[in-house]
Amino acid sequence: MSEEINPEMFELLIRLAALELQVEEAEYLRRQLNSQLKVIHELASIPLEDDTCITSHGVPYTPESSPQIRQDINIAYPSPSDIIQQSPDQQDGYIVVPDIPHIDLN
Amino acid sequence: MELCDLTAHQIATLVKLQEVSAVEVLESTIKRINLVDGSPGSLDGVNDATQSENIHSFITPTFEQARIQAQIIDEKIRKGEDPGLLAGVPFTVKDIFCVRGTPSTAGSHILANFISPYTATPVDHMMAAGGVMLGKVNLDEFTYGSSNESSAFQPSPRNPWNLSHVPGGSSGGSAAAVAAGEGALSLGTDTAGSIRQPAAFCGVVGVKPTYGRVSRYGLIAFGSSLDCPGPLARNITDAALMMQVISGADPHDATAATTDVPNYLSTVERNIRGMRIGLSPDFLQITYPDPIQGELRKEPINPEIEAALLRVAGRLAELGADIVEEIPMPHTYYGIPAYFVISRVEAASNLHRYDGVKYGFRTPDITSDLHEMYRKSRAQGFGLQPKLRILMGMYVSAAQYSEQYYNRALRIRTLIRKDYEAIFDPQGSYRLDALLAPTTPTTAFPIGDIYGDSVLMQYADQLTVTANHAGVPGVAFPAGFDSKGLPIGAQVLGPDFSEARLLQIGRAYEKVTADEFWRDRKPPILERISWSGME
Numbered sequence: 001m002s003e004e005i006n007p008e009m010f011e012l013l014i015r016l017a018a019l020e021l022q023v024e025e026a027e028y029l030r031r032q033l034n035s036q037l038k039v040i041h042e043l044a045s046i047p048l049e050d051d052t053c054i055t056s057h058g059v060p061y062t063p064e065s066s067p068q069i070r071q072d073i074n075i076a077y078p079s080p081s082d083i084i085q086q087s088p089d090q091q092d093g094y095i096v097v098p099d100i101p102h103i104d105l106n
Numbered sequence: 107m108e109l110c111d112l113t114a115h116q117i118a119t120l121v122k123l124q125e126v127s128a129v130e131v132l133e134s135t136i137k138r139i140n141l142v143d144g145s146p147g148s149l150d151g152v153n154d155a156t157q158s159e160n161i162h163s164f165i166t167p168t169f170e171q172a173r174i175q176a177q178i179i180d181e182k183i184r185k186g187e188d189p190g191l192l193a194g195v196p197f198t199v200k201d202i203f204c205v206r207g208t209p210s211t212a213g214s215h216i217l218a219n220f221i222s223p224y225t226a227t228p229v230d231h232m233m234a235a236g237g238v239m240l241g242k243v244n245l246d247e248f249t250y251g252s253s254n255e256s257s258a259f260q261p262s263p264r265n266p267w268n269l270s271h272v273p274g275g276s277s278g279g280s281a282a283a284v285a286a287g288e289g290a291l292s293l294g295t296d297t298a299g300s301i302r303q304p305a306a307f308c309g310v311v312g313v314k315p316t317y318g319r320v321s322r323y324g325l326i327a328f329g330s331s332l333d334c335p336g337p338l339a340r341n342i343t344d345a346a347l348m349m350q351v352i353s354g355a356d357p358h359d360a361t362a363a364t365t366d367v368p369n370y371l372s373t374v375e376r377n378i379r380g381m382r383i384g385l386s387p388d389f390l391q392i393t394y395p396d397p398i399q400g401e402l403r404k405e406p407i408n409p410e411i412e413a414a415l416l417r418v419a420g421r422l423a424e425l426g427a428d429i430v431e432e433i434p435m436p437h438t439y440y441g442i443p444a445y446f447v448i449s450r451v452e453a454a455s456n457l458h459r460y461d462g463v464k465y466g467f468r469t470p471d472i473t474s475d476l477h478e479m480y481r482k483s484r485a486q487g488f489g490l491q492p493k494l495r496i497l498m499g500m501y502v503s504a505a506q507y508s509e510q511y512y513n514r515a516l517r518i519r520t521l522i523r524k525d526y527e528a529i530f531d532p533q534g535s536y537r538l539d540a541l542l543a544p545t546t547p548t549t550a551f552p553i554g555d556i557y558g559d560s561v562l563m564q565y566a567d568q569l570t571v572t573a574n575h576a577g578v579p580g581v582a583f584p585a586g587f588d589s590k591g592l593p594i595g596a597q598v599l600g601p602d603f604s605e606a607r608l609l610q611i612g613r614a615y616e617k618v619t620a621d622e623f624w625r626d627r628k629p630p631i632l633e634r635i636s637w638s639g640m641e
Contacts, residue, residue, distance in 0.1 A: 005501060017454070017496045018461070018480040025490065032494055032560045033501070039395070039561055040502070042402065042443040043514050046521070054516035057331035057361075058523050058577025059317045059602050065363040067355055082223040088468035097463055101475040 004034045109134035114195045114290040114344040121194035128176035128194030135196040139288045147244045147259030162261045163283040167241040175238045190236030197291040201242035204324040212326045213247045213257040216467045216487030226324020228352040235351045243279030249328045250491035252566040254278025255557040266629035271550040274304030280338045281308035292338040299570025302582035306545035306595020309584045311345045317577035318363035321356035329452040332574045342613040346370040373606045378614045379426030381539040384433035389543040414585045414594040437521045441572040447515035454499025523576040530601040545582045545595035581608040
């Protein structure tokens with residue numbers, strides 16, 4: 001397993017996470033991540049049989065305990081304006097955001 | 107005794123009989139809140155552990171709506187209509203649940219201005235059953251923590267048994283409120299122990315249901331394969347009453363099991379003669395990171411906690427249970443390492459939706475493009491704990507690392523699940539009905555003692571987290587006090603959907619210890635208001 005998250009990897013993670021960090025914050029977080037990583041490396045110490053499959057959630061779902069998946073039918077929300085109004089910036093029923101990054105081609 | 111100190115089932119009975127009104131119970135509870143809670147947590151608040159004489163459970167009290175609810179319940183009863191199982195019972199809701207028309211903040215700046223357009227299913231059920239919602243109580247930000255200190259809404263809640271100590275987390279506001287008579291019930295969530303640990307720290311009962319027993323619709327997600335809504339209450343019967351109301355299938359939640367909900371109240375008083383209850387040495391030792399070298403060390407659990415657990419076992423044996431020792435749970439040690447991986451991957455995924463576009467906080471800074479808006483909104487909106495989880499989640503699920511971290515953690519989760527299956531297998535070597543264990547490695551620690559050390563904080567959950575990996579239910583209940591006067595909690599864990607059996611065990615212990623001197627203790631803050639004649 002990788003030993004630690006170095007500054008370059010940390011910068012990549014920040015970009016992927018769509019964050020930007022102050023210097024002190026970044027130092028603290030990288031330190032904590034590497035402390036946690038030491039603990040995570042304990043997982044390497046346990047032998048796993050090849051046929052040990054993953055468990056994505058503890059309780060197995062059976063046909064008896066699983067709800068029927070509902071029909072894929074579009075049901076209009078009764079009050080779309082309740083939802084749109086949640087946005088920090090809206091206009092005429094649309095959510096307003098800054099433009100995506102792009103380059104104008106001349 | 108004040109009306110607010112009655113049990114939930116007493117309140118519901120008396121209200122239905124019209125011996126007291128829902129309004130009277132509510133006003134008694136509001137008076138208690140005003141006496142002990144102090145200022146609700148706010149974004150402008152500060153967390154000075156030396157200054158507070160109050161509990162600070164709340165973020166958003168909703169007393170006016172509560173008064174309307176109480177009046178409606180009293181009117182229903184006057185008309186001869188059935189008000190429901192929770193008639194007039196005041197309850198609080200951990201602010202990780204959406205409730206229509208109320209701020210639903212997740213304890214975070216990024217949702218501080220979010221007014222939910224809908225109500226979470228468990229809250230809906232409680233209100234439909236006649237419960238009266240007092241408001242939203244504080245929590246660790248996005249439930250990320252075990253002390254409630256990480257909330258963006260300060261001051262963070264205090265432990266009613268010692269106001270300079272944490273109530274636990276992340277359902278710290280819920281546990282503190284229930285312990286202090288600020289509502290007979292509270293709806294919390296348990297992802298690695300976040301109901302059971304604060305219940306133990308605050309001397310109340312907490313139930314982590316089987317994963318899927320209670321709908322997660324309307325629960326602001328942290329770890330979607332781990333999160334379990336559940337009750338906090340002052341006694342087992344109240345917890346059973348609340349389980350009756352909140353459990354069951356939900357067409358809005360495909361993970362809410364359709365398994366029948368038993369009648370918890372009809373079985374909770376049954377005796378436990380012949381039940382096989384296990385004790386595991388793997389739950390009597392704890393792991394912690396060395397403060398200087400950072401290496402993990404093992405040592406026996408706090409002797410006061412072990413002694414309390416063995417006293418519980420002794421009392422259960424007196425009632426006819428077979429106590430089976432030396433139960434192996436060998437993968438308990440890997441619960442926290444696996445949790446660091448699985449929960450962080452799920453958290454990173456679940457937090458991607460907070461982007462400043464559709465709801466919640468958007469940066470007021472002028473931004474050049476959408477991506478910059480995302481980055482600034484998330485940077486300014488999230489606290490340190492969400493950022494830590496997002497970053498670790500991104501790392502361990504990255505393509506080049508996911509096999510060695512995420513995939514491996516999920517396979518170790520299988521081993522943890524198999525530990526439980528083996529001990530509860532009716533045809534197996536142990537054939538247990540339940541496993542008895544301590545809830546926490548320590549009693550409530552002082553505010554500020556370990557906040558900032560994310561590894562040490564996470565290890566507060568080492569005795570609770572394996573139940574979340576495995577999905578099995580657990581009931582935490584008070585088991586005495588330590589030499590500093592802080593509550594000690596024990597827990598019973600059981601097979602899938604065995605909540606009725608676990609509640610039965612907890613109730614049996616409650617009854618056999620009803621006359622023990624420690625049962626008469628009250629949190630010092632309640633003694634204080636009692637002496638002052640304020641009530």
